[in-house]
Amino acid sequence: MYFVYQFKETEDPKGLTEALWHHKVAHQIIFKDxxxxxxxxxxxxLPAVEQLMTIWKDDPALLQQAKPASVVRTTSKGGVISQLKLSPVTTILLLLTLLVAVITQLGADIKTVGYFSISPFDIKNGHIYFYDLAEVFSKGxxxxxxxxxxxxxSVLHIVFNTLWIWDIGGKLERILGSVVWSVGVVIIAVLSNVLQYQISGYPLFGGLSGVVYGLIGFAWLLPVLSKRWPIIISKQLMVFFVVWLGIGYTPFPEMLGLGSIANTAHTIGLxxxxxxGVIYWLATKHRQS
Structure with missing residues (x-):
């Protein structure tokens, strides 16, 4: 992280930080001394940030219309490459997801799905046989x-999840660092998968939705707990995800052809x-003093 500017007591960084995120400039507001x-x-x-800061100081109302040359150039020519460099773990996760989608044919190749499901299984005479978690663990x-x-x-399933991981996950990795972000993703995924299996008792489920909900919850809560955190998830978007979570417990998704939803994984992920988010805030709270 590189220090750029110390705000005066009368200056509110909210408008500037919203403009920076709008232009895909990864940054952090830290309260110190x-x-x-x-x-x-x-x-x-930095050149793009300096241009935006000049506009912010002169007339904050013009920030949303501002198009600094360096930001436009980065977005149009090197946006994807920049994302790959700044969010390597996010990129690897998405590539693995796409690879698994190809080799399992989006779940159509049931034998290959068995290599990735939470429990190995056999289907005989229309019945599915699988192991409990203790047996999976004992098998190593x-x-x-x-x-x-x-x-x-499904295509809709993977597109929805990967787009959110690319956007929200990429931003969080740039802020938290790859190691912390990776640990968080693993924890969310494991908890979501294990409890989904324990509660449903059925091994044929999957998706990054639990992780997406976890990242959404984390990114929404941190600005609530700490003013130094950028607002990545708006209140409206958070409401949408919570409402969709509730809809998942109704027959509506199946009526739309979306199939059965792993609601427990979504809820546990969130x-x-x-x-x-609370743990991270408590662990880093000393940085604000």
Whole structure:
């Protein structure tokens, strides 16, 4: 992280930070020694930040219409490459998800799905036979606690999840760092998968939706707990996800042809993200003093 600017006591950084995120400038507001400070992740974006700050100081109302040359150039020519460099774990996760989708044919190849499901299974005479978690653990197949997150069963399913991981996950990785972000994703995925299996008792489920809900919860809660955190998830978007979570418990998704939804994974993912948000806030709270 690179220090850019110390705000005066009378200056509210909210408008500037919203404009920076609008232009895909990864940054963080840190409260230190009685002042808010602006820190930048990628120093190559400093010219764009300086242009936006000039506009912000002259007339904050013009920020949303501003198009700094360096930001436009980065977005149009190197946006994807920049994302790959700044969010490598997010990129790897998405590539693995796409690879699994291809080799399982989006769940159509049931034999291959069995390599990634939370429990190995056999289908005989129309009946499915599988193991409980204790047996999976005793067999040493620990990867199964995570890999259901890589399984997807429709184009809409994988597109929805990967787009949110690319957007929200990429931003969080740039802020938190790859190690912390990776640990959080693994925790959310494992908790979502394990409890989904324990409650449903059925191994054929999958998707990154639990992780998406976890990241949404984490990203929404941190600005509530700490003013130094950028607002990534708006209140309206959070309401949408909570409403959709509730709809998942109704027959409506199946009526739309979306199939059965792993509601427990979604709920546990959201709760895990909120809890991790509190833990992270408590662990880093000293930075504000």
């Amino acid at each position: 009685g002042h808010n400070e602006l820190w930048l992740l990628d120093p190559s974006q 197949e620990y990867w199964r606690f995570f890999t259901p997150a890589l399984l997807h069963f 709760l895990s993200g909120l809890v991790l």
